[in-house]
Amino acid sequence: MSNISLNTITHPLEPLTAEELAVTIAILKRDQGINENFRFASVNLYEPVKSKVLKYEQGQSFEREAFCILLDSKSGYTYEAVVSITQDRVISWEHIPGVQPSIMADEFMECQNVVKSDEQMIEAFHRRGLIDIDKIMVDPWSAGNFGHHEEENLRIVRALCYYRPEPEDNLYAYPISGLHALVDLNAMKVMKVIDNEIVPLPPTHGNYTADAVGTIRNDLKPLEIVQPEGPSFTVEGHEIQWQKWKVRFGFTSREGLVLHTVSYADQGKERPVLYRASLSEMVVPYGDPSEPVNRNNAFDSGEYGIGMLANPLELGCDCLGEIRYFDAHFADSQGNVIQINNAVCLHEEDFGIGWKHTDWRTGHVEVRRSRRLVLSSISTVGNYEYGFFWYFYQDGSMQFEVKLTGILHTEAIQPDTRYPYGNLIAPQLFAAHHQHFFNVRLDLMIDGVNNSVYEVDTLQMEKGPDNPYSNGFYAASTLLEKDSDTGRDLDLRSARSWKFVNPSQKNHVGDAVGYKLVAGENAFPFAHDDSPLMKRAGFLKHHLWVTPFDPDEMYASGKYPNQHAGEQHLEQWAQAGRNIADTDIVVWYNMGHHHITRSEDWPVMPTAYISFMLKPAGFFDRSPALDVPPSLSKKGHCSSHSSGPHCS
Structure with missing residues (x-):
């Protein structure tokens, strides 16, 4: 048995500690004869199977295991290993032929x-x-x-x-x-x-x-965000409780932030919403057909590792307010344990009006301000910065947002030259048009493991006596029954959305409880379907895919996208014809930022935002934000008659 103390590790999904990483590497070196030719591409928690996690009760013992990817740089061979930290031994060691680990x-x-x-x-x-x-x-x-x-x-x-x-x-x-x-x-x-x-x-x-x-604005007054009584959240290990939410999170070298076992307290019980959610892949294709930019098709998550490139965050710069920071620990390629200080930021934000109504007959006003919990990290991938933000709202909604900033990829061009596939951003300095695609993997658990997905389209009513003024419309829901039915796209003409439900759980009016995905900005790739890019990233052809849960299907681009020709990724998995109705399912959502470059993006790009929301849709019997307490204005409560104190 390992001498490592597990007393401080309170849950099977806690990320590996620095001590556990060191023990893992020592076991591999001892048992597998790891020499100077080997590089450690990644060492992360080997997550226990879902059924065991869901049955876990505080105080129970559990195994701690690490999943490792190693590269023998002399032979070029890639190996996968599972190491039991608890048992102090290598459980498995396997050569994976024909693949390349991420760039270290x-x-x-x-x-x-x-x-x-x-x-x-x-x-x-x-x-x-x-x-x-x-x-x-x-x-x-x-x-x-x-x-x-x-x-x-x-x-x-x-x-x-x-x-x-x-x-x-x-x-x-x-x-x-x-x-x-x-x-x-x-x-x-x-x-x-x-x-x-x-x-x-x-x-x-x-x-x-x-x-x-040169001249910096001098008319900007200080803006202080203070919480004199401290934040409203509590944290134990990597589990957060805030405003009826309970969220466990992790941090991996490839995905960065990972959410686990997300639930919301309602009517005296914790109601699960998600088992796991993470950034599955990022793909950044460029539109410049000339060498060498025509090969700029970065898979930033799978080829580099978002977690390994995380920034150490600073109060007042990256985060404002009453902040709780979390460090991240990884192994570098030589097997040294490294610590990224303040890799994750947790805080609360005011978010304007949560809800409000003025009774114009009586002058009575009721208003509640919205507050949201923010869990975030920022990674630098070469010239670009990406901020990854998970927001939790008091009305039971969740949001994932990516903030894109940093510096454009640039090319020098001959004087008096222009090209149609980009723009001049400074004299003789060219920036190609490009796109940023983010695939998010949502392992759903809406009030239980077995869920279904409905595609919801809003349709015009036919003209006729039942629609005398030709203005009627209604929402039509279509059940997606097989994974091969998916590969679905947004449609503005039908205001398309997708609803995730638990068919065995009903709300107070008899409808299946659920959440819906509310899309934000999106795009399609412009590369041809038979292009090298799309052979590797065929999952970008559609905005939404659904597959039955499979622990081996974790990344839309496959486990090893680096230099891979394109087999074994989400597009192939979703052609199997497997059942996805009333079963354990995973939703994969693509969102794309379409970047036509401009001079205002130079020399540092103002932040662009792209996001989607998960909003309760029949999950609650009424608005869960009704019990949010009134805020206090300088004169009293924010709820009163129109002649009295109120604030918005």
């Missing part, structure tokens, strides 16, 4: 050093007048899979280069276009240099610090 953080810096020391690249830099190699910066981009035979069975990235005149300069203002390299990460050497025309560096900097901007 230290491979980025090693790749940069290799490119900057390669003689052919140095000569190419010198031909462009770039003599000081220390000022060259390299962004390794995933290679994808485009059928190039010379890349088969190799672990490669594309190395795109930039120039940074001074340490504080924005390197993306000076892309070295016409030159890039392919790097073999296992051999850690440049395998191919692509040296095309010499393009001059753009003439203007893109610096964005306060000093670089």
Whole structure:
């Protein structure tokens, strides 16, 4: 048995602690003879099976296991291991042929050093007048899979280069276009240099610090958010209780934030809504058909790892108010335990009016302010920042929002040149149009494990005597019975939505209890269906898919999307014809941000927002926000007669 203390681990879904990570790595090194050729691609909690978690009661003993992906850089082989921390042994060790793990953080810096020391690249830099190699910066981009035979069975990235005149300069203002390299990460050497025309560096900097901007607004007064009595939430380990919500969360190296066992207290009992929810995959395809941007189709979650790239958050900058932070622990590729301080932020926010009504006959006003709980993290993936926010509302609604900011991917172009697949954002500086797609996996548990999905369309009534003024409409619901019935799209003309119900649980008017998905911004990809991108990301063809629960189907792009040709992902799984009615199901929702670039996005892009909501639809017998207490204005309660105190 391991000497590790499990007394402080209060639930089977608690993330691995730093101590558990260290023990896991030590067991692998001891039992499997792990040497310096091996890299640890990921080490995360091996989540117990759902049935055991749902039966767990506080105080019961449970196993602690880790799921590990390792790469032997000498042979190029990938291995999966399950390690029992409780039993101090390796439970399984399996070679997974023909796959590449995600690109690891230290491979980025090693790749940069290799490119900057390669003689052919140095000569190419010198031909462009770039003599000081220390000022060259390299962004390794995933290679994808485009059928190039010379890349088969190799672990490669594309190395795109930039120039940074001074340490504080924005390197993306000076892309070295016409030159890039392919790097073999296992051999850690440049395998191919692509040296095309010499393009001059753009003439203007893109610096964005306060000093670089110059005059800063001086009329912005302080805004303080204070909670003198502390926050309204309580936390035990990674379980949060707030305003009838109970939310457990985790944090993995690939997905980042993960929600577990989300429930809402109603009529004296905890009613489950979700078993698990997470970002399954991110795909960022570019519309530039020219080399090398035509291969920019990043799978940011599966190829890099959102959790591993999480930012340490700072009070007053990333979060405001009465904050509770949580650290994240991972293993780096060498097996060292690393800690990301303040990787997760928890706080409350005022969110305006929750509900209000003024009785114009009596002048009586009732108003309640809305407050929401915010659970968030932010990751930097190369030039872009992504903020991931889960919101919980007092009316039983949930929202997932992504905030996109950071710096555009840039290209230097010849003077007096324009292209239709992007825009000039500064003189001789080009930014290609692109898209950001986010696939969210929702393991539903609406008042129980067995759920169904209805597609709801609003239809016009036929003209006739029952519709004398031709203005009638109604909502029609269609049950999705097989996974092959899914691959469904939003439709503005029918105001389409999807409702998730538990057919065995009825509300007080006899309808099945449920939640509905309320979509926000969305888009379709513009790549052709037979393109290399869509062969790997066919799940982007539709906005919503439904599959029966399968613990092996965790990621829309498959377990190993890096350099994979595209087999074994959500589009294939959803063609099996499996039952999805009144059973344990998973909903996969895609939302897409369509980015036509503009000069206002430079040098740092103002935050763009994309989200969806889960709103109760027959889940409660009445509004669950009725019992939210009235807020206090400076003069008294926010509920009174119109001549008295009120606030909005």
